[in-house]
Amino acid sequence: MNKKAMVITYGCQMNVNDSAKIKAQLTKQGYEITENLKDSDLVFINTCTVREGASKKVYGKLGELKTLKKTKKDMIVGVTGCLAQEKKDEILKRAPHVNLVLGNQNIYQIPEYLSKLENDEIKHVVLVDNEDELPPRLDADFDSNFSGCVSITYGCDNFCTYCIVPYVRGRERSVPVKDIITDINNLLKKGYKEIILLGQNVNSYGKGLTNGENFAKLLKEISKIEGKFRLRFMSPHPKDFTDDVIESIIADERISRNIHLPLQAGSTSVLKKMNRGYTKEDYLKLVEKLRSKIKNIALTTDIIVGFPYETEEDFKDTLDVVEKARYENAYMFMYSKRDETPAATMEKQVSEAEKKDRLQRLIEVQTRITKEESNKYLNKEIEILVEGLSPRNKEMYIGRTDSNKVVIFKGDETLIGKFATVKINEANTWTLYGELI
Ligand code: SAH
Numbered sequence: 001m002n003k004k005a006m007v008i009t010y011g012c013q014m015n016v017n018d019s020a021k022i023k024a025q026l027t028k029q030g031y032e033i034t035e036n037l038k039d040s041d042l043v044f045i046n047t048c049t050v051r052e053g054a055s056k057k058v059y060g061k062l063g064e065l066k067t068l069k070k071t072k073k074d075m076i077v078g079v080t081g082c083l084a085q086e087k088k089d090e091i092l093k094r095a096p097h098v099n100l101v102l103g104n105q106n107i108y109q110i111p112e113y114l115s116k117l118e119n120d121e122i123k124h125v126v127l128v129d130n131e132d133e134l135p136p137r138l139d140a141d142f143d144s145n146f147s148g149c150v151s152i153t154y155g156c157d158n159f160c161t162y163c164i165v166p167y168v169r170g171r172e173r174s175v176p177v178k179d180i181i182t183d184i185n186n187l188l189k190k191g192y193k194e195i196i197l198l199g200q201n202v203n204s205y206g207k208g209l210t211n212g213e214n215f216a217k218l219l220k221e222i223s224k225i226e227g228k229f230r231l232r233f234m235s236p237h238p239k240d241f242t243d244d245v246i247e248s249i250i251a252d253e254r255i256s257r258n259i260h261l262p263l264q265a266g267s268t269s270v271l272k273k274m275n276r277g278y279t280k281e282d283y284l285k286l287v288e289k290l291r292s293k294i295k296n297i298a299l300t301t302d303i304i305v306g307f308p309y310e311t312e313e314d315f316k317d318t319l320d321v322v323e324k325a326r327y328e329n330a331y332m333f334m335y336s337k338r339d340e341t342p343a344a345t346m347e348k349q350v351s352e353a354e355k356k357d358r359l360q361r362l363i364e365v366q367t368r369i370t371k372e373e374s375n376k377y378l379n380k381e382i383e384i385l386v387e388g389l390s391p392r393n394k395e396m397y398i399g400r401t402d403s404n405k406v407v408i409f410k411g412d413e414t415l416i417g418k419f420a421t422v423k424i425n426e427a428n429t430w431t432l433y434g435e436l437i
């Protein structure tokens, strides 16, 4: 019988992408991938530390594994990802049953160290290099057969003062255009219909390359690839959203009109303390420009409430931008202190009660806007990419619009992974309901 391995993923799309690479390597090592922890001979936890809640979840899971390992002594436990990068010593102290701690840059070494562990040559490995080099290209086994990711940059140089990512993902580096094109072509050849370009700040792509490459040119190069597919990218930074990027988007309708444009805060003084590189006015001007130039644009965003020094007036600026930008969806967070980041030691931290109150109020406003924007889809005929059976109602299928809205409709399994057109006849806040036409 095959040995079984489970990969548990926390955090963002970068981790989802790295987990797909880990799974591909484990499969090559003879493991069968399982979703059942109790069946597993090997468990890999791919961790996140962007907020305190994210790291707490990881420690909770490690505790669960400790109990499980009492009855499954031979089980190998590996930890990688951003918390491993940040807190390797603490992980080993709190969870001595962990066999393998690997940094974000070390996942390509999994086969080498796994063999040593399996052969009892070693008991523990800790390898956390934070080299600022491009990691070697690795195959990936995505959970989906039609939606796949391609990393175009690694790391981040922006050092937003609240954010730990630059410390755990290293300096920003760009993947050469030809490698990105090869990866995309390979996915398309396998029948993938949606390609997601990944980076912490995709529109600063090319900064470190000496041949004048930039994000707008990369998009143009990808546009030369023929065929029908959807291209998404995550996340662009408002400060780097140049006109030529807008032109590249306009020129190719296969590029998703869902632009994720992280706001973080609406107040210029808070944005300055966050080191975001734009003002409230710059941001609103960009939104206006995007809306006037790109038809059917669907904006989404990330917002933090309760950053140090944020007053009620500052928070009202956030609400004001939210009202004006009219996002279809927003990821909203309470500010969470991260060790070593400049904001963690800023005076005037906002109280937990205040943060909770602001988050609640922000969610209320955004939920109303999401519902209002959702209503705009009513009676429209819209193309969706069909993902599979709806998890809630097994008779119904689920698809996604170009703008990334979920549509539930009555279909059949031959449509999975294909484009279809539906007419929307009901619009809830988060979900649309439609029928095939
Ligand atoms: N590089 C991406 C996102 C990185 S992290 C970008 O710049 O858009 C994802 C989101 O987590 C951020 O956009 C931010 O809203 C949130 N985040 C990051 N650090 C945080 C912190 N210390 N507390 C609360 N939210 C945080």
Ligand code: SF4
Binding pocket: 156, 157, 158, 159, 160, 163, 164, 165, 166, 200, 201, 237
């Ligand atoms: Fe963090 Fe800012 Fe970089 Fe995004 S751009 S990863 S928020 S430092």
Ligand code: F3S
Binding pocket: 010, 011, 012, 013, 014, 015, 047, 048, 049, 050, 081, 082, 083, 165, 168, 169
């Ligand atoms: Fe988390 Fe690392 Fe992503 S900290 S959000 S997994 S880059």
